[in-house]
Each structure stands twice: as C-alpha cells, then as structure tokens.
Amino acid sequence: MSKITAAITAVGGYVPENRLTNFDLEKIIETSDEWIKTRTGISERRILKEAGTATSDLGVPAVLDLLAKKNLDPKEIDCIICATVTPDMFFPSTANIISDRIGATNAFGYDLSAACSGFLFALTTGASYIESGRYKKVIVMGADKMSSILDYTERNNCIIFGDGAAAVLLEPSLDGYGVQDSILKSDGAGKNYLHIKAGGSLRPATIETVLAKEHYIFQEGKTVFKYAVSGMADVSAELLERNQLTGDDINWLVPHQANLRIIDATAKRMGLPIEKVMINISRYGNTTAATIPLCLWDWQDQLKKGDNLVLAAFGGGFTWGATLVKWGY
Numbered sequence: 001m002s003k004i005t006a007a008i009t010a011v012g013g014y015v016p017e018n019r020l021t022n023f024d025l026e027k028i029i030e031t032s033d034e035w036i037k038t039r040t041g042i043s044e045r046r047i048l049k050e051a052g053t054a055t056s057d058l059g060v061p062a063v064l065d066l067l068a069k070k071n072l073d074p075k076e077i078d079c080i081i082c083a084t085v086t087p088d089m090f091f092p093s094t095a096n097i098i099s100d101r102i103g104a105t106n107a108f109g110y111d112l113s114a115a116c117s118g119f120l121f122a123l124t125t126g127a128s129y130i131e132s133g134r135y136k137k138v139i140v141m142g143a144d145k146m147s148s149i150l151d152y153t154e155r156n157n158c159i160i161f162g163d164g165a166a167a168v169l170l171e172p173s174l175d176g177y178g179v180q181d182s183i184l185k186s187d188g189a190g191k192n193y194l195h196i197k198a199g200g201s202l203r204p205a206t207i208e209t210v211l212a213k214e215h216y217i218f219q220e221g222k223t224v225f226k227y228a229v230s231g232m233a234d235v236s237a238e239l240l241e242r243n244q245l246t247g248d249d250i251n252w253l254v255p256h257q258a259n260l261r262i263i264d265a266t267a268k269r270m271g272l273p274i275e276k277v278m279i280n281i282s283r284y285g286n287t288t289a290a291t292i293p294l295c296l297w298d299w300q301d302q303l304k305k306g307d308n309l310v311l312a313a314f315g316g317g318f319t320w321g322a323t324l325v326k327w328g329y
C-alpha cells in the first residue's frame with residue numbers, strides 16, 4: 001500500500017480592511033516611514049479595530065474562504081488546529097470558537113502556542129493526523145490579532161506587527177504530495193528576550209501589572225534579530241541537506257515575515273534568488289502565526305502542482321523550524 005502524505009489542497013485567508021501606514025504611525029510615535037522601511041521592509045499593516053472583535057473574527061472569514069473554494073461542507077472537517085498567541089480567551093480554544101461559528105460540528109480542535117513558528121508546528125501536527133490514516137480533512141490555521149497586545153505609545157514593537165489569519169486544508173495523498181519533511185526546534189532560554197510578562201499564572205492580572213504595561217509584548221529586538229537570522233537560515237539549510245536538495249531544486253521559499261533583512265539572509269544561505277521568495281511584509285507587517293499561510297494565500301495562483309516549497313520560521317520561545325512541501329494542486 002502507498003504511503004499516505006498530507007497534501008495542502010486549499011488555502012483561505014483574511015486581513016482586515018483597515019490599514020495602519022507608516023505615515024499614520026509617524027503621527028503617534030517618534031518614528032519615520034524611512035526608518036521603518038529601511039530597518040524592517042514594512043510600509044503598512046492591517047488592524048482589526050472594531051470594538052468587541054477578536055482573533056476568531058479573523059479566523060472565521062479565513063476558513064470560510066477556504067471552504068467556499070473547495071465547496072466543502074463544514075461538517076466534513078475532522079479537526080481544526082489554530083496556531084495563535086492572541087486567543088480570544090485563555091479557554092475555550094479559539095479553534096473551538098471558530099468551529100462553532102462555522103458549523104464544523106464533527107471537528108475536534110485546539111490552539112497551538114508556538115508564536116511565530118506556530119503555523120509550522122501546527123502544520124507538522126496536522127500532517128501527522130493525515131499520515132496516520134485516521135483523519136481525512138484537517139484544517140491548520142495561523143491567526144493573530146497582534147494589535148490586542150501592542151503598546152501604541154512605544155515605538156519598538158508597534159511598528160512591526162499587524163493582524164491577519166490564513167488557513168490550509170490537509171487531505172491524504174497517495175502520490176507523494178504535501179508535507180515531505182520538517183525540522184522543528186525550541187529553546188526556552190529565549191523567553192527572556194520575547195514575552196508578555198503578566199496575565200499568566202506567574203503574574204496574574206492586577207492593577208499594578210496593568211499600570212506597568214506588563215500585558216503588552218516585550219521584545220529585545222536586537223537580540224531576537226541576531227538569533228532569528230542564524231536560526232531561520234541554519235534550519236532551512238539543514239532541511240535542504242537532509243533531503244539532498246540545493247537551492248536549484250526549490251521553487252519557493254515561504255519565510256516568516258518578521259524583518260526583510262532576516263528573509264534576505266535566509267534566501268542567501270539557501271542559494272535562492274529573491275524572485276523565488278514570497279515577501280508580503282510591506283503590506284501586512286508581522287502577523288505572527290499568520291505570515292506563512294498568508295503568503296501561500298497571496299501566491300496561490302502562481303503555485304504549480306509539484307513545486308517544492310520550503311516554509312521557514314523563527315519566533316518567540318524561542319521556536320523555529322523549516323518544512324518541505326511538495327505543492328499538490
């Protein structure tokens with residue numbers, strides 16, 4: 001019997017209408033369009049600004065887009081894994097909230113927390129369900145409302161992040177399409193450089209934690225940058241080597257969109273020209289778990305059956321990894 005692989009058979013995505021441009025940021029913090037563009041490659045990001053909205057409001061339209069493309073009944077979905085660091089609530093999971101809202105009544109689901117590498121970790125997990133032969137339709141998504149954890153009075157982080165969500169459908173392939181190999185890594189020592197100090201069991205919310213702005217992202221950007229450049233490039237090169245591939249065999253690099261300079265370094269290390277790299281950071285900024293599937297969403301019309309893709313990420317934790325995918329449609 002042929003081995004079952006997990007093919008990506010559809011992509012859906014959603015970004016809010018509202019744009020926050022570098023020029024808008026110039027009006028609220030001490031920064032400039034030129035600084036942001038040169039240091040990060042970002043021109044604007046999308047913000048879900050309506051009161052009472054949450055990450056599921058990004059995730060639901062992304063999954064509905066995917067279902068419409070496949071003309072798929074939500075009741076056919078076996079499982080939804082939602083990678084996010086900005087869940088609607090601590091519990092229940094955002095995946096459950098999304099399942100309920102789209103009518104995926106036969107699906108089990110849960111959230112996966114691996115920050116910017118969340119989509120890759122979830123993709124590998126979802127692929128294993130398919131490869132086991134037990135499940136036939138698994139949705140893997142990345143969704144983050146980063147604006148909910150940003151302090152728009154300090155310039156270090158609010159310029160980088162944006163809101164968005166995207167999802168892929170995994171189905172069994174007997175022809176070898178889909179996820180081929182993955183290298184995933186974590187190092188908890190990285191927690192000191194990128195985290196949210198309060199709101200968890202270590203420092204539950206109090207008036208003091210709120211006044212001290214401890215519920216916003218803390219990032220030591222320079223240090224994270226240093227680890228991200230080597231982490232993402234090393235793991236991508238290791239993945240190629242392990243699969244006896246070179247840059248010539250790869251049609252697309254799909255990198256996490258944190259900083260254009262980190263993306264450039266990874267492409268160089270893999271021997272890939274920039275034309276083979278999916279880059280949309282200028283339009284969306286860093287949407288954390290959503291960056292990689294949002295690239296697939298933007299580029300889906302250019303992808304061809306059999307294309308070799310390397311998906312690569314680095315983020316909070318630290319977490320990082322790379323996944324090799326043979327495109328299935």
Ligand code: UT7
Binds near residue numbers: 030036116220222316
């Ligand atoms: O996705 C999850 C993982 N995260 C990442 O991968 C992010 C990694 N880090 C980065 O992308 C970059 O470190 C940042 C974009 C966050 C910052 O860029 P940088 O080139 O590392 O800048 P810096 O923090 O070293 O600051 C350089 C200068 C400083 O001024 P002085 O001390 O040289 O006078 C900052 O005060 O730029 C100043 N600066 C700014 N100026 C204008 C910092 N932020 C800003 C700003 N606008 N927004």
